[in-house]
Amino acid sequence: xxxxxxxxxxxxxxxxxxxxxxxxxxxxxxxxxxxxxxxxxxxxxxxxxxxxxxxxxxxxxxxxxxxxxxxxxxxxxxxxxxxxxxxxxxxxxxxxxxxxxxxxxxxxxxxxxxxxxxxxxxxxxxxxxxxxxxxxxxxxxxxxxxxxxxxxxxxxxxxxxxxxxxxxxxxxxxxxxxxxxxxxxxxxxxxxxxxxxxxxxxxxxxxxxxxxxxxxxxxxxxxxxxxxxxxxxxxxxxxxxxxxxxxxxxxxxxxxxxxxxxxxxxxxxxxxxxxxxxxxxxxxxxxxxxxxxxxxxxxxxxxxxxxxxxxxxxxxxxxxxxxxxxxxxxxxxxxxxxxxxxxxxxxxxxxxxxxxxxxxxxxxxxxxxxxxxxxxxxxxxxxxxxxxxxxxxxxxxxxxxxxxxxxxxxxxxxxxxxxxxxxxxxxxxxxxxxxx
Numbered sequence: 001x002x003x004x005x006x007x008x009x010x011x012x013x014x015x016x017x018x019x020x021x022x023x024x025x026x027x028x029x030x031x032x033x034x035x036x037x038x039x040x041x042x043x044x045x046x047x048x049x050x051x052x053x054x055x056x057x058x059x060x061x062x063x064x065x066x067x068x069x070x071x072x073x074x075x076x077x078x079x080x081x082x083x084x085x086x087x088x089x090x091x092x093x094x095x096x097x098x099x100x101x102x103x104x105x106x107x108x109x110x111x112x113x114x115x116x117x118x119x120x121x122x123x124x125x126x127x128x129x130x131x132x133x134x135x136x137x138x139x140x141x142x143x144x145x146x147x148x149x150x151x152x153x154x155x156x157x158x159x160x161x162x163x164x165x166x167x168x169x170x171x172x173x174x175x176x177x178x179x180x181x182x183x184x185x186x187x188x189x190x191x192x193x194x195x196x197x198x199x200x201x202x203x204x205x206x207x208x209x210x211x212x213x214x215x216x217x218x219x220x221x222x223x224x225x226x227x228x229x230x231x232x233x234x235x236x237x238x239x240x241x242x243x244x245x246x247x248x249x250x251x252x253x254x255x256x257x258x259x260x261x262x263x264x265x266x267x268x269x270x271x272x273x274x275x276x277x278x279x280x281x282x283x284x285x286x287x288x289x290x291x292x293x294x295x296x297x298x299x300x301x302x303x304x305x306x307x308x309x310x311x312x313x314x315x316x317x318x319x320x321x322x323x324x325x326x327x328x329x330x331x332x333x334x335x336x337x338x339x340x341x342x343x344x345x346x347x348x349x350x351x352x353x354x355x356x357x358x359x360x361x362x363x364x365x366x367x368x369x370x371x372x373x374x375x376x377x378x379x380x381x382x383x384x385x386x387x388x389x390x391x392x393x394x395x396x397x398x399x400x401x402x403x404x405x406x407x408x409x410x411x412x413x414x415x416x417x418x419x420x421x422x423x424x425x426x427x428x429x430x431x432x433x434x435x436x
Contacts, residue, residue, distance in 0.1 A: 004047045028221050039074050039206050054227040055396055060267040062229050062260050064391040067211045074205055085150040096122035116175050127186045134193040137203040141350040151190030159183025198346050201355035232259040252276035257308035257317045259284035303334045310340035310388040312362035316370050337431040338405040342378035344435040352392040360385030405432045
């Protein structure tokens with residue numbers, strides 16, 4: 001492992017003899033990957049994650065975004081290529097034909113059926129392994145998808161090669177039927193798994209407590225992480241604003257369901273670059289919240305953009321903005337749901353989906369006014385306990401999505417061309433049809 005201070009490569013022996021420090025500059029190592037179990041984190045990997053998440057030090061990020069980023073980096077980084085899967089499949093069949101077939105022949109008293117039975121067993125095991133990989137919550141989207149494609153590929157090979165071998169080499173119709181059955185089974189399973197990849201929830205490989213310890217230790221050794229935000233302050237006193245400033249208003253407002261998201265956007269100057277106000281439904285930032293709302297209510301052409309987690313509570317943000325007298329009950333003001341919505345998740349591959357009983361219970365208690373904004377598939381997805389947090393996306397992705405949502409809604413009467421759709425009879429509700 002290389003030292004992030006001087007770049008010297010240190011072997012395990014070097015690190016051990018130097019008591020966890022660099023043999024050259026004595027800078028302490030935060031991580032020892034050989035003793036971390038499944039989480040193989042190194043100091044260079046952690047440093048690179050900070051650089052990548054912050055876009056080389058140009059964007060602020062939240063601690064939870066960092067947690068999700070490390071969680072994703074800790075998973076399988078790349079899927080096994082399809083060609084490699086097919087190569088392993090062929091090698092196992094050749095090896096199994098000779099070795100396992102030979103053992104079975106001894107057990108079965110020299111029966112010629114030993115070799116085809118060995119191939120059947122190996123193919124069954126390979127299909128079962130790929131099927132498990134294609135739905136494993138511990139893998140990533142790309143590794144699962146590649147496993148599902150592998151199922152289809154070996155199914156095709158088994159269907160053709162197995163049936164021909166059964167008929168032409170062993171002159172056995174039952175063997176050919178078994179080969180055809182295995183081939184069709186693999187193809188069907190592969191197609192089924194490909195169709196439901198976006199619905200498979202992820203299991204976290206690391207815990208918040210574990211990550212918190214790593215974060216504390218890293219900052220003790222390497223100093224504060226410049227672009228990582230502190231928790232937002234919700235109890236600050238309002239700041240007096242002069243009357244000439246309050247006479248001004250905004251044409252756009254972004255409302256977040258949590259203060260962390262509003263803080264993130266403000267810290268990254270999204271409000272300056274897009275000439276919009278940014279608030280959270282909880283009243284963040286408290287220093288200017290009331291003044292900003294007073295300014296916004298003066299603009300009859302205001303467009304409101306809702307940004308929220310894909311949870312029952314988050315999806316209720318749009319209805320709350322429209323129905324609460326403290327926000328925008330005026331139907332002439334457009335409320336645009338930028339996301340996250342189940343619709344966007346089901347149509348966008350690779351999103352980090354989680355699942356919990358608490359999320360399922362909350363979804364089943366959604367009021368009718370919120371349910372009418374969702375399709376039956378979206379409601380079923382939520383009631384199954386699925387949810388996605390905005391902080392599972394990088395700051396760069398979130399800013400891109402918001403920019404796209406604002407650009408697509410500049411002319412709502414032509415909104416379908418901009419990726420904005422009108423939600424039925426909801427009166428003033430609009431939604432982005434994809435998440436970036």
